[in-house]
Amino acid sequence: MTASPERIFAVLCDPAGHVAIDSSGMLQSAEGDPVRGSGDEFVVHMDRESLNDFPLGKYDVTVIITRFEQDALIEWTISGQVQPPIRHLYGYRLEPNEGGTLVTSYYDWSAIEERYRGAAIFPVIPEAGLRATLGILARNVE
Numbered sequence: 001m002t003a004s005p006e007r008i009f010a011v012l013c014d015p016a017g018h019v020a021i022d023s024s025g026m027l028q029s030a031e032g033d034p035v036r037g038s039g040d041e042f043v044v045h046m047d048r049e050s051l052n053d054f055p056l057g058k059y060d061v062t063v064i065i066t067r068f069e070q071d072a073l074i075e076w077t078i079s080g081q082v083q084p085p086i087r088h089l090y091g092y093r094l095e096p097n098e099g100g101t102l103v104t105s106y107y108d109w110s111a112i113e114e115r116y117r118g119a120a121i122f123p124v125i126p127e128a129g130l131r132a133t134l135g136i137l138a139r140n141v142e
Contacts, residue, residue: 002101014034092104107125107130
């Protein structure tokens with residue numbers, strides 16, 4: 001992306017920024033202050049109907065920041081209706097490069113709770129969805 005790491009990271013720290021760049025259609029709105037470090041949290045109002053896979057209706061999740069390096073890395077897990085939490089992670093790595101920033105979006109399902117491993121619903125968002133979110137992020141910051 002041609003935007004600076006600082007500009008991109010500001011969007012990723014803002015709860016409303018997550019809604020603005022979501023390609024899945026699940027994130028409806030968010031509440032909370034911009035995050036400033038690991039352990040910070042915010043609430044996202046969700047609607048899974050856009051995926052047409054499980055009729056969960058509208059529900060809330062709490063986004064919990066698990067790793068935070070200013071202008072370089074933000075990672076989170078969620079807690080919500082499903083308990084115990086699934087323990088999946090999402091994140092972005094930002095690396096300055098010539099002409100802008102290399103942004104890597106990732107998800108990590110390696111540490112999910114054993115009881116969820118056989119559910120055959122992971123990953124919830126396919127790789128194409130992560131790529132689409134990167135495109136929307138680029139539109140929002142460039």
